[in-house]
Amino acid sequence: MSDKKSNESLRRLPAMHKILNAEKGRELTEQYGRQLVVTAVDEVLDEVRKSLLSLEKKEKTGASLDMVLDRVENHLAGLAQTSLRRVINATGVLLHTNMGRAVLSKKAQEALLVAASGYTNLEYDLERGERGSRYEHVEKLLLRLTKAESALVVNNNAGAVLLAINTLAKGKEAIVSRGELVEIGGSFRVPEVMKLGGAKLVEVGTTNRTHLADYKQAISDDTAAILKVHTSNFRIVGFSKSVERKELLELAHSKELPLIEDLGSGSFLDFSQEEATVFEVIATGVDVVTFSGDKLLGGPQAGILLGKKEYIEAMKKNQLARALRVDKFTLAALEATLLEYLSPEKAMENVPLYRMLNAPVEMLREKAEAIATEVNRGRERIKVIPIPTKAQMGGGSIPGQEFPSYGLDISCEGKSPMELEGHFRSLPIPIIGYIERERYIMDLRTVLPGEEEVIINGIRLAGG
Ligand SMILES: *Cc1c(COP(=O)(O)O)cnc(C)c1O
Numbered sequence: 001m002s003d004k005k006s007n008e009s010l011r012r013l014p015a016m017h018k019i020l021n022a023e024k025g026r027e028l029t030e031q032y033g034r035q036l037v038v039t040a041v042d043e044v045l046d047e048v049r050k051s052l053l054s055l056e057k058k059e060k061t062g063a064s065l066d067m068v069l070d071r072v073e074n075h076l077a078g079l080a081q082t083s084l085r086r087v088i089n090a091t092g093v094l095l096h097t098n099m100g101r102a103v104l105s106k107k108a109q110e111a112l113l114v115a116a117s118g119y120t121n122l123e124y125d126l127e128r129g130e131r132g133s134r135y136e137h138v139e140k141l142l143l144r145l146t147k148a149e150s151a152l153v154v155n156n157n158a159g160a161v162l163l164a165i166n167t168l169a170k171g172k173e174a175i176v177s178r179g180e181l182v183e184i185g186g187s188f189r190v191p192e193v194m195k196l197g198g199a200k201l202v203e204v205g206t207t208n209r210t211h212l213a214d215y216k217q218a219i220s221d222d223t224a225a226i227l228k229v230h231t232s233n234f235r236i237v238g239f240s241k242s243v244e245r246k247e248l249l250e251l252a253h254s255k256e257l258p259l260i261e262d263l264g265s266g267s268f269l270d271f272s273q274e275e276a277t278v279f280e281v282i283a284t285g286v287d288v289v290t291f292s293g294d295k296l297l298g299g300p301q302a303g304i305l306l307g308k309k310e311y312i313e314a315m316k317k318n319q320l321a322r323a324l325r326v327d328k329f330t331l332a333a334l335e336a337t338l339l340e341y342l343s344p345e346k347a348m349e350n351v352p353l354y355r356m357l358n359a360p361v362e363m364l365r366e367k368a369e370a371i372a373t374e375v376n377r378g379r380e381r382i383k384v385i386p387i388p389t390k391a392q393m394g395g396g397s398i399p400g401q402e403f404p405s406y407g408l409d410i411s412c413e414g415k416s417p418m419e420l421e422g423h424f425r426s427l428p429i430p431i432i433g434y435i436e437r438e439r440y441i442m443d444l445r446t447v448l449p450g451e452e453e454v455i456i457n458g459i460r461l462a463g464g
Helices: 004-011 016-021 023-032 035-054 065-080 107-119 136-146 157-169 190-196 211-216 241-253 279-281 293-296 309-316 318-322 329-340 344-350 353-357 361-378 417-425 451-462
Strands: 094-096 150-153 175-177 200-204 225-229 259-264 288-292 304-306 383-396 402-412 434-436 439-443
Touching: 004 035, 016 023, 016 065, 016 361, 016 439, 023 035, 023 065, 023 417, 035 065, 065 288, 094 353, 107 318, 107 329, 136 150, 136 279, 150 157, 150 309, 150 318, 150 402, 157 175, 157 190, 157 225, 157 259, 157 288, 157 304, 157 309, 157 417, 175 190, 175 211, 190 225, 200 211, 200 439, 211 309, 225 241, 225 417, 259 279, 279 288, 279 304, 288 293, 293 304, 293 329, 309 318, 344 353, 361 383, 361 402, 361 451, 383 439, 383 451, 402 417, 402 451, 417 434, 417 439, 417 451
Parallel strands: 094 383, 175 200, 175 225, 225 259, 259 288
Antiparallel strands: 150 304, 288 304, 383 402, 402 439, 434 439
């Protein structure tokens, strides 16, 4: 700092009032407000000062007013950009937890906008002109769709299980099969949730085999509930409609214990003969059923509790329910999603989760070929090959249950798959694919209508 030249170049930095009073400075103040612009100028000048101090003497030239203003403008644009952004999911994982799980139906999107842009009758009974319940908006629909006696919606399924355990088994024992003590979706651990709920976990059986007799032996005067957890992935390898549930239920009821079933990702519509739907599980008489609103319905994140009135009513009165309460946005999106299910054929068409799940491979192959033809034309460096791929339901139980899909194998001369991955991730609308056996792949099953254009442009940019 004793260096004369260095001090000089620092002194030559434009002053705050000059920057603010320049034409562009005034425009930025108009757009962003004075206080934010002043902060941005301070931060940019700080950076310029630091880089001047670290430069060799001969390179020090100071900083022009225009250069500082350009940097301030960029800095402000960066500050004003949201961190939560739209991305294109080209992973082929339909319910990707890292990408927000379900894409909502058009009606659910509209319902969100209505809830966001004005006041609502969230807790106001329009017929009686008095205070109402926020849960009523979805409760009747849930009962109609599942024929359950009672329903309650909370923040997510982890919260639903926590509330059920806390209400029915706090300070008591709850029995779970060792084969069901799983970790789901990265962070939902059955034993941890039981502990948080205040119940003592009693494990029975072994990891791969649990018999009815194991449960029977574990029941004591301290037992308050039996918990059954759905460990397999959605739809593909559902648990069977076996006698197991019925037997367990008979045992529980013979000891006057409730059976709680965490269906997690189970199934709402009847896809396959081997998978029990929520409706069927309720019909067998299970006392409390819980599942996720996003994984199971393709709706918003939510935890849905269905079951016997006495148990669900007790949960509604639990203070924990207040802490796990859903907001108006969740309720708006959930109600609109549930309305789709009044007609299962309509739900198949209108809920993006099902539309993607049911898209014929042939259609995806045609899309892949169209994109490849479009980008391969007249381009030497970049090569796109349509290839069969494997999509997954996701949502976090057992990975590896895959179904046929179609996608793009993208390569570019002079770029490694890692570099390609980085390129697509850094686009204005980031595209997230995956690398498999040294190839960069995009799966088209999870790509939404209209996103093909973004992909085509992104691939062109990769070729330079
Ligand atoms: C996903 C899942 C959960 C956790 O549900 P969230 O809605 O993510 O809280 C719990 N149990 C099972 C069986 C699940 O599949």
